[in-house]
Amino acid sequence: MVSRKITIGILVNLCRFVVALTFIFSGYVKAIDPLGTLYKLQDYLEVVHLSAYVSDYITLAVSVLLGGIEFCLGVLLLFAIRRRLVTRLLLFFMAVMTPLTLWLALDNPIEDCGCFGDAVKLTNWETFGKNVVLLAATVLLFMRPLAMPRFISRSNQWIVVNYTMLFILVSSSMSLYTLPPFDFRPYHIGANIRKGMEIPEGAKQPQFETTFILEKDGQRREFTLDDYPDSTWTFIDSKTVQTEAGYVPPIHDFSIQTTDGSEDITDSVLNHKGYSFVLVSPHFETASDANFGEIDAIYEYSLDHGYPFYALTASTDEAINHWRDITGAEYNFFLTDETTLKTVIRSNPGLLLLKDGTVIGKWSHNDLPGLDYKSPRLEDTEYGRMPEHSVTSKISQILLWYILPLMLLTFADRTWKFSQWIRKKEHSNRIYKLLKRKKNMRKKIVAGNWKMNMNLQDGIALAKELNETLTNEKPNCGVIICTPFIHLASIAQFLNQDVIGLGAENCADKEKGAYTGEVSAEMVKSTGAQYVILGHSERRGYYAETPEILKEKVLLALKNGLKVIFCIGESLEEREAGKQNEVVKAELEGSVFNLTEEEFKNIIIAYEPIWAIGTGKTATADQAEEIHAYIRSIIAEKYGQAVADDTTILYGGSCKASNAPELFAKPDIDGGLIGGASLKAADFMGIINAWK
Known part of the structure; x- marks a missing residue:
């Protein structure tokens, strides 16, 4: 099998x-x-x-x-x-x-x-x-x-x-x-037209049979040359069919005639010793006249140096005269088969340069050679020599511009996938998992939410005190303070954001416009802030913020380079009904699970049990750990275990210096979103120091 x-x-x-x-x-x-x-x-x-x-x-x-x-x-x-x-x-x-x-x-x-x-x-x-x-x-x-x-x-x-x-x-x-980079036709650069028309000695000739239709006394019959009748029969028509294939030269339909059909000049053109310019236009009716001035300059150049100049076309006299009228052309026109001219060059018009009947130059009307009365003779210019661009060099250019980048991409991608495979193998190792869990490299954060407290002067004073203390004491965790909008720009001027991150408590769900009183994510970012709190229970409860509104806020915050502290949590009634898991999952699905994996890496989850905020009730450390572990599990279901392991989940329910060490000791609690205790430097420092 x-x-x-x-x-x-x-x-x-x-x-x-x-x-x-x-x-x-x-x-x-x-x-x-x-x-x-x-x-x-x-x-x-x-x-x-x-x-x-x-x-x-x-x-x-x-x-x-x-x-x-x-x-x-x-x-x-x-x-x-x-x-x-x-x-x-x-x-x-x-x-x-x-x-x-x-x-x-x-x-x-x-x-x-x-x-x-x-x-x-x-x-x-x-x-x-x-x-x-x-x-x-x-x-x-x-x-x-x-x-x-x-x-x-x-x-x-x-x-x-x-x-x-x-x-x-x-x-x-x-x-x-311009022209195709590869010319597979018999009139390519380097081809001698005369030799392309030759039939090798001894080559098999194609056989044809001609049938004549004649009429006599109202009766029509077909005859061949072998049984052709006498002159009493009247000729009606004839047809010739090929009965046996033979050698057909690469060039078998090239001929040049004067416009009145009186003279065939093919031999004189191909046998000319030296340079000849050939302007090719299958139909002047549809030819581009955008560069006729350059064509006229090349014609004047050919006259000055004695080079023949021919214009080949399959157009009517009317079309040729119209071309003369609109371009002032003074060169002579000759007739050649339309299909032949389309085969000679893929441009209308296009220009050939022949030397001793050999094609040594081909140009589109958009890329004509720069020859005028100031130019030296062709023998002394690059145009008068066979181009050095070989098929090998052209293939090399394709390799350079298309195949090589794709090969490098493939190599880089396979290397990246191999490294991913190695990481997956490491993740599948139970000892590695245990060690990683023990080490727990997720970022630990203590974030302060000042809410609607303190005037600007008091806020600046508190921020300065925290900045000075933490600069000296070097905390073992990340510290963020989220302030009212009016504080942001002032505090950002002196805050060392390598030590303390600055965030806003909210932003609008609109990008800009006539929304009096709102503050956009772009405005928040412009103050120097790095973070924004979204989905807080007070915003959901007092201002009726729905999952759809929050989804828009999250997207705008991320678009403007802000990291989001996204709050979720259940009410007392929901907790007593045992619906806490259902509630937090719905809040995540409604507002942040629409994000890509890369976008979600900029989300910090803050679990805030509404029933434990200002109610006198307190969540135990075990209760908090249980819901935090559940939140991490549903993140793993959505984005994979690696993303879940890297996601910081904060506890936001009446966290104080007294209970912070017990809470922070739990493996799935990565810090706290602190309310009232963040309004005094000593209280806030007590919680920060719990990580020590």
């Missing part, structure tokens, strides 16, 4: 890599040549007679999206991100494409489906076979998505997703603005 499971896992991941790499390659070659993909989509639209109804802008957008989606799906599959969703999308994609390629194979309306752009040419039957294999692989991936191990943890997957989408969209945009 185990062996079978391992075998299936190996097969699933083999399919994963095959499908992922295929989609990455297919998507990338489409994405970096969006115009080439657009031309192929236009071929499909013409086959189904929809080309007149779909604009080029829509087709271009679809071509960019198609390449981007394929690339992103491949990367997501490779890294096993959103495994169920991605395998479903891949299965849907292949379920659509496989029947489509079967139709192409049977009917052959288009010779090349364009699935790998110009990088790899497949026959329609080869494409169908490839899709059958990919479909079978995606079915297996769809059935067993969880058999693919992740390369990146879930928490960091968003980085890969967003970086991949940004990378592929930027790649497409740059290819549209």
Whole structure:
């Protein structure tokens, strides 16, 4: 059984890599040549007679999206991100494409489906076979998505997703603005056009058969050259079909004619010794005229130095004349096949530089060479030499900008996950747990809540006395004083917050606005305060603060960099009814359990039994420990034991210097939120010193 499971896992991941790499390659070659993909989509639209109804802008957008989606799906599959969703999308994609390629194979309306752009040419039957294999692989991936191990943890997957989408969209945009970084077509830089047109000696020639349709005495018949009849028959039509394949040179449709069709100048252009500029525009009707000034400057430069300049197009005389009118073009125009021009360069217009019939430079109209009347001859410029940018250097750039960052991310993520695994193993060790519990590294805090007591002068005097005493005596715990709003800014000026933290007793549930009398979290933070008390029983009882109001206050406090002392606790009636656990859990769920784990680390819980505040009743140390342990357990249920172990939980029910040592000795009580006893320095110091 185990062996079978391992075998299936190996097969699933083999399919994963095959499908992922295929989609990455297919998507990338489409994405970096969006115009080439657009031309192929236009071929499909013409086959189904929809080309007149779909604009080029829509087709271009679809071509960019198609390449981007394929690339992103491949990367997501490779890294096993959103495994169920991605395998479903891949299965849907292949379920659509496989029947489509079967139709192409049977009917052959288009010779090349364009699935790998110009990088790899497949026959329609080869494409169908490839899709059958990919479909079978995606079915297996769809059935067993969880058999693919992740390369990146879930928490960091968003980085890969967003970086991949940004990378592929930027790649497409740059290819549209300039030219594709990789040129798989026969007119690439370094290609000699004349040699690309040659047929090797002894190469097999394609065979064609021409059929003639003739008519005589109202009767029509088909004839071949072998049985062509006498002159009494009238010619109607003819058709030529290829009967046997043969060698077809990479360049087989390149020709240049004058606009009136009277002269073919192909040989004179390709046989010219030296440099020639060739401006290419399949259609001047849709060509960009944004940079015509730079084109005219290059034409003037070519005249000054005796370099031929040709403008090749498939446009009508009307379109050529319109281009002349709007740009002032003085160069000569020649006719070349539209498909050929689209193959030569992915820009409209674009510029070629030939030397002895070899392409040594190609530029988009957005990235033309800086040549004008001040420039030296081409022999003395970088433009007149073959570029040094090799395929290897281009691949290296892709590795540098995309693959290397992802590899580093994967390595860092796996290292982080391994360290997490080590920590989990340590946590699972009972001895380690016991030692950690004994050591108890949670922060111990004694916080004073002055409530609505003391004027500004008395408050400053008390704060100064505490600041001086604690600076000299170095407490064994964290100390916080939470004062009325009017005290905050004044006390913050002289308080050493490395010794005593400063906090507010409340803040508003609104960020800003027409709320007379309210004080926002931003205002509290601006005074120099670090903490704020929220959810105090007096605010809940006297001012009807609901869990929803408190939830908003907590979020605003955290947003403005404040740490929250969040109060919970039950009334006397609730305690006597045995509902204390239910009450504190509901208060946490209503206002702070919506936070993320990282946000919750800025929460200090203060348990205040309302029934033990000003009632004459006192919670025993055991009662306090019992509810504190319960609070820690429900935090562990929500965020995990590690977060629960690090959460400081204070006791806030009539804590004095006399009972503080017994309370603080309990393992789940981490200090106190002190009311009346915090208004006198001696009383407050007595509680602080309980930690000693």
